[in-house]
Amino acid sequence: MNFSAKIPALILIxxxxxxxxxxxxxxxxxxxxxxxxxxxxxxxxxxxxMEEQEVLARSGFIYDNPSLNSYLSSLVSKLMPExxxxxxxxxxxxxxxxxxxxxxxxPNGVMCVHTGLLANAxxxxxxxxxxGHELTHFINRHSLKQFRNLKNKSAFFSTLSMISTSLSxxxxxxQDYSSLGLYNLISSVNGYSRTQEKEAxxxxxxxxxxxNYYPSESxxxxxxxxxxxxxxxxxxxxxxxxxxxxxxxxxxxxLKKLCKLHDSEFNDKSRxxxxxxxxxxxxxxxxxxxxxxxxxxRFNSAKRAVDRYLQLCPQDAKAYYxxxxxxxxxxxxxxxxxxxxxxxxxxxxxxxxxxxxxxLGLIYYKTKLSNEAKTEFxxxxxxxxxxxxxxxxxxYLDELRRGETK
Amino acid sequence: xxxxxxxxxxxxxxxxxxxxxxxxxxxxWKHSGFEATLPGEWMKFNGPMLFLTKDGELLQNIxxxxxxxxxxxxxxxxxxTFTDAMLPQEISELVLNxxxxxxxxxxxxxxxxxxxxxGGKSGFKLVYMYNTKDSLKIxxxxxxxxxxxxxxxxxxxAADQYYFDKDFKVFNDFIDSLKIT
Numbered sequence: 001m002n003f004s005a006k007i008p009a010l011i012l013i014x015x016x017x018x019x020x021x022x023x024x025x026x027x028x029x030x031x032x033x034x035x036x037x038x039x040x041x042x043x044x045x046x047x048x049x050m051e052e053q054e055v056l057a058r059s060g061f062i063y064d065n066p067s068l069n070s071y072l073s074s075l076v077s078k079l080m081p082e083x084x085x086x087x088x089x090x091x092x093x094x095x096x097x098x099x100x101x102x103x104x105x106x107p108n109g110v111m112c113v114h115t116g117l118l119a120n121a122x123x124x125x126x127x128x129x130x131x132g133h134e135l136t137h138f139i140n141r142h143s144l145k146q147f148r149n150l151k152n153k154s155a156f157f158s159t160l161s162m163i164s165t166s167l168s169x170x171x172x173x174x175q176d177y178s179s180l181g182l183y184n185l186i187s188s189v190n191g192y193s194r195t196q197e198k199e200a201x202x203x204x205x206x207x208x209x210x211x212n213y214y215p216s217e218s219x220x221x222x223x224x225x226x227x228x229x230x231x232x233x234x235x236x237x238x239x240x241x242x243x244x245x246x247x248x249x250x251x252x253x254x255l256k257k258l259c260k261l262h263d264s265e266f267n268d269k270s271r272x273x274x275x276x277x278x279x280x281x282x283x284x285x286x287x288x289x290x291x292x293x294x295x296x297x298r299f300n301s302a303k304r305a306v307d308r309y310l311q312l313c314p315q316d317a318k319a320y321y322x323x324x325x326x327x328x329x330x331x332x333x334x335x336x337x338x339x340x341x342x343x344x345x346x347x348x349x350x351x352x353x354x355x356x357x358x359x360l361g362l363i364y365y366k367t368k369l370s371n372e373a374k375t376e377f378x379x380x381x382x383x384x385x386x387x388x389x390x391x392x393x394x395x396y397l398d399e400l401r402r403g404e405t406k
Numbered sequence: 407x408x409x410x411x412x413x414x415x416x417x418x419x420x421x422x423x424x425x426x427x428x429x430x431x432x433x434x435w436k437h438s439g440f441e442a443t444l445p446g447e448w449m450k451f452n453g454p455m456l457f458l459t460k461d462g463e464l465l466q467n468i469x470x471x472x473x474x475x476x477x478x479x480x481x482x483x484x485x486x487t488f489t490d491a492m493l494p495q496e497i498s499e500l501v502l503n504x505x506x507x508x509x510x511x512x513x514x515x516x517x518x519x520x521x522x523x524x525g526g527k528s529g530f531k532l533v534y535m536y537n538t539k540d541s542l543k544i545x546x547x548x549x550x551x552x553x554x555x556x557x558x559x560x561x562x563x564a565a566d567q568y569y570f571d572k573d574f575k576v577f578n579d580f581i582d583s584l585k586i587t
């Protein structure tokens with residue numbers, strides 16, 4: 001066989017293999033064909049998810065608040081289209097202790113909502129817009145499509161690799177194909193495709209409209225995502241080509257277009273933002289999430305949550321202590337003075353709140369204000385005689401007392 | 407001739423770079439002003455400042471590592487920086503903070519966080535436990551101290567079941583022998 005006859009055969013045989021291994025991406029949405037039956041690969045995908053969720057359940061990362069859980073479940077149930085409900089498919093919501101503003105949907109109907117999202121969204125309408133987005137991924141079975149797409153791509157690139165290996169003697173540069181393959185594969189592994197994300201944005205928007213919320217809130221929540229991205233100064237930012245979501249700017253553009261289409265509904269006074277019920281159910285997690293934000297150096301996000309908390313519960317010693325913590329940890333110009341001011345305000349509101357005394361004492365101790373430090377440390381230990389850090393505080397106090405006697 | 411020379415150099419390099427080395431008998435070790443007696447029959451890894459194991463690095467290890475003070479975002483998860491003005495208590499809290507953000511350390515619990523004198527320097531001692539994603543319970547003792555421009559951490563880390571208790575005394579002897587200049 002000469003080379004010219006060999007080339008088509010070399011391409012054709014692997015290509016037949018590739019085509020026979022391809023799986024269909026034409027998957028119908030849940031609820032569109034009556035009863036929902038999982039396909040074999042989908043069954044495996046769900047099983048894998050359950051295994052991962054078992055690890056999650058043991059991880060200690062789940063924020064357990066029955067009232068919040070039932071509130072979120074009722075929202076999801078309200079958003080679910082009737083056709084989907086009829087299939088008997090359930091969606092379970094888990095709240096995850098994570099200060100980043102995010103939510104995600106497992107292929108098996110388990111939705112994870114980060115405390116960061118609940119602390120940063122301003123009302124129910126904004127939250128619903130995100131929940132609707134995630135629900136659309138689930139109902140349209142995007143994960144299954146993406147999973148199959150990935151499998152097909154793997155098969156395709158294996159085939160390509162076979163062809164390029166066969167042709168290596170002829171083309172001289174088979175490695176060009178491999179690097180191209182790796183690039184595409186990584187882009188597609190990373191979450192949903194941009195088309196699917198667009199579909200989910202539209203789906204979420206429809207759910208917002210159908211349930212009588214103000215449509216413009218869908219734009220505002222993406223603006224919050226955008227602000228958070230700016231706050232983090234794009235640290236460890238994923239290059240655009242590898243991002244699964246379109247940029248926030250592009251999403252805002254798409255949602256604004258949708259809002260324009262429903263212009264007449266903007267002034268509809270019957271529409272709601274659901275702020276009161278949202279605040280009632282999320283107020284308890286605001287300071288917890290702010291503490292997590294501080295741990296992760298997300299100071300602007302922490303401040304936003306504490307400010308929101310203070311609007312709902314003004315004159316709260318813990319909230320002012322939290323503000324003190326933000327400034328103390330951020331440690332930029334003038335932050336120490338701001339931290340002292342907020343710790344003092346916390347003590348003014350509740351002189352028996354121990355941690356403001358301790359942290360104020362630490363600042364005084366480090367700035368050599370010995371008498372002030374001694375007073376605060378003594379007050380702290382009087383309030384918490386068996387404090388976990390008693391040994392450290394005792395050392396500071398001993399040193400301060402020794403200084404006194406010198 | 408050139409080829410032969412490069413080959414000989416490569417061989418020499420490879421022989422000298424065996425990653426693990428058996429410490430047959432207890433022997434003195436010195437590095438960056440640290441001095442201690444290494445336990446006999448343990449394996450020493452040639453790489454970081456000190457890394458020792460007896461049965462395998464995942465089952466138990468003794469190691470020393472360091473962070474540069476003022477290096478921005480030295481702690482990658484919390485994006486925090488150690489500064490020279492920090493008290494040992496504050497350093498220990500930053501270390502715990504970083505660990506609490508690590509998704510590979512599930513159910514992290516702190517058993518002890520206390521001030522200590524180590525090798526003549528004031529520092530802190532942390533005792534903590536966590537679960538790995540595979541449900542393996544890990545227990546660790548970590549000493550930390552500030553020296554020159556670095557924060558040094560001296561750690562004993564082992565599987566809680568069987569291994570931690572088995573080699574706890576070896577680590578204690580190592581700490582007792584530690585001198586810092």
